[in-house]
Amino acid sequence: MATVTYDHATRLYPGTERPAVDQLDLHIEDGEFLVLVGPSGCGKSTSLRMLAGLEDVNAGSIYIGDRDVTDVQPKDRDIAMVFQNYALYPHMSVADNMGFALKIAGTPKQEIRKRVEEAAAILDLTEYLDRKPKALSGGQRQRVAMGRAIVRQPQVFLMDEPLSNLDAKLRVQTRTQIASLQRRLGVTTVYVTHDQTEALTMGDRIAVLKDGILQQVGTPRDMYDTPANVFVAGFIGSPAMNLATFDVTDGYAKVGAAQVRIDPAVLAKLTPEDKNQIVLGFRPEALDQAEADAPGAFPVEVNIVEELGSDAFVYGSLTGPAAQDAQLTSGAGEGQVIVRVNPRTVPGKGSTIWVTIREGSQHVFSKSTGERLS
């Protein structure tokens, strides 16, 4: 087992000007489950493939443990790409299906059997070892594929969107299985996904990438509570955070017809480039319904209510003079604000509700740089 370190690692494709991965600096601890997440084209798969040795590193280096593997052949890196090959062989026993790569490598028979038995115990496959794969369920077959990677005892597991070709139900099941299995094995794992829910539920830490640049790395809690910039704020969380631009005067942001107080310490960080504007972020679940005259309350006109049983969400518009220029975005797209409301007292369509941002749940970002100020 080992740590993984990207040291200013850059991948520039021939004939392009912008690096696909730009000076990635990332240290992954021994035994850690790290998720690389971001929208398509952000460089997450390229980063993983650089670690696998499938992409050249044009500048910087990559280390597995203390070993510089930047120019090492993929098969000599002591890594395993999980789920790449999970064709099962019908005539071979489950044990042979799991151990055949070791046999090719010339590992002694007893050693193979020992490792296969250990892996089978972890994967709950012990009683099937001498059966044929035909006897296995779909989920068990998936685990045999995991077993193939485990018996090789690699330093690092790599997984590139391993759940993308599963149906929705099996995806949620396998997600939990992979996460708990990884914790039991304690093997350093780098996992790529475009799905932020997958990232939040599986990773010890998450690294968010955009346009080849690392935006933030931290625990799921860090990402949710203190997103480093507007991009991460909008990307992590479901439904996504409401983000809008407001003018600031005398310590207050003008939100529609209302005024929301902003911490003076935060406002002190504004620069002339910000032109007295901030991007204010608030999650749908950080809003409380309030009376119209409550301090900091602002009106939202209800367009639709989505009732989910345990929760209800209002999709609405900000009203008032400043609302037009607010460049509001949320999980519902542009111009819509999302508010989580009590499912037992749902407002009617077309009505106006007043909401306040819960204490400590404001996210303030610089208008000019998008960086977090609060």
Added chain:
Amino acid sequence: MQNLQKLQITASAPDPAILDLPWSIPLAEWPDEVLAALPRGISRHIVRFVRLSGRVIAIKEIGESVAYREFELLRQLRKLEVPSVVPVGVITGRQDAHGERLEAVLVTEHLQFSLPYRALYSQSLQPTTATRLIDALAVLMVRLHLVGFYWGDVSLSNTLFRRDAETFAAYLVDAETGDLHRTLTPGQRAYDLDLARTNIIGELMDLAAGELLDEEVDEVAIGDRLVERYQELWNTLTDEESFASGDRWRVAARIERLNELGFDVGELDITTDIDGTSVRIQPKVVDAGHHSRRLLRLTGLDVQENQARRLLNDLDSYRAATDRQNDDEEFVAHDWLREVYEHTIQSVPRTMRRKLEAAQLFHEILDHRWFISEQAGHDVPMAEAVASYVEHVLQHRPDEKSLLGLAPGEKDPEDVE
């Protein structure tokens, strides 16, 4: 029930008959009367073969985004003229009678006269057949890597084979794990090759476990052969070579060597050093199909590379035998096509003519003729050779036009508990 679902069909040349298939039923439960066949062995997805407007299509249930991705990749591979299955379309929005969502499907055309490797042995896989399959796969991998395609899951099961004279030509079937890049890095090529080696040895070990592999076959040696053949071919096609400027014949020799391997040189980099004493050459663009392109130009026949080689040789002997070395090659080819090639094919009884591709039939007849002529001690006339071939060989051969897999209801002979 059909009207409950809102099917979305993305296809390159849609066939309305496709709408009549029972899309509201999970593929695994499609009734026998719709099916042409089921695949053999264990596939990771549900796959079925169906007859549609006189052709056979393969239908695979797979996640929606993966289906679109694979469809697009297969289309690009077609454009790049890499041997691969032809994508027909993607169908999404399927629902069953209760409104439950059903998986999207990818539809591809079944490749006529193609042989899955499991169909290439009745008792056990012979060492010579195994090595020929590997050689064909090595050529396919080199061609894929030359156009920047990383396969990600090379195996015998993900490949189809067509007879090509005494050898085979390989076609990519499954592009699910693939990626198309501008060029591949050495790491990508090495990893793809290493995966291929592991998968092939695994597949052969599986056949051995099922006693379907000739005992003489050394699984690991065959896997290693793939790596050697691949590297040999890759180096010949791409290596830089330098020599003294007096040895310029080596440029022509290099091109000839590539032609001999079946490749045309589309672009060759030639650089000289400043004082002009040495020359370096490196092929930049090479295209497979040197002989098949030449035959196509001369006769309009579109056949595999080694079949083309064989036909071109026969054309040459025809030209010598009829003493027409000074005639235009096109005219001679035209006469050869009519008098020899088409005449020979047409003299095979119609009922058996379509068991093999015409060019393969012609090749086997030539082989057979050589064989019986040697036995007889004199040249056997073509008509006699055809009759003998039909009686002793062809009528005992299976029909390979659409050799698919298991008939509906048939038990997989390899199905073991």
